[in-house]
Amino acid sequence: MLYVKESESGLEDVCKRLEAAAQSNNFGVLAVHDLKEKMAARGVSFDAACRIFEVCNPVKAKAVLETNMSIANALPCRICVYEEHGKVKVSTLKPTKLI
Secondary structure: OEEEEEEOOOHHHHHHHHHHHHHHOOOEEEEEEEHHHHHHHOOOOOOOOEEEEEEEOHHHHHHHHHHOHHHHHHOOEEEEEEEEOOEEEEEEEOHHHHO
């Protein structure tokens, strides 16, 4: 259900490339959540680098929602970029497995 790819690039570079790839594939980046930052703002120490991107292609979302409104639970799509054991990884849930 989880799709994970490892990158040789640094976290910042992967994040920039992900935003560019989303836009070039007609997906808008609705938000980027920096978990380290968000947790620190609430007084929680979290050392791992992790960014969660919320992306959406409105045309595709409309088509899917017109077929099955319960899919709204899985929208917008989320893609995570994080460091784990010294490696940068990109992961997302496979939408076809969620349905």
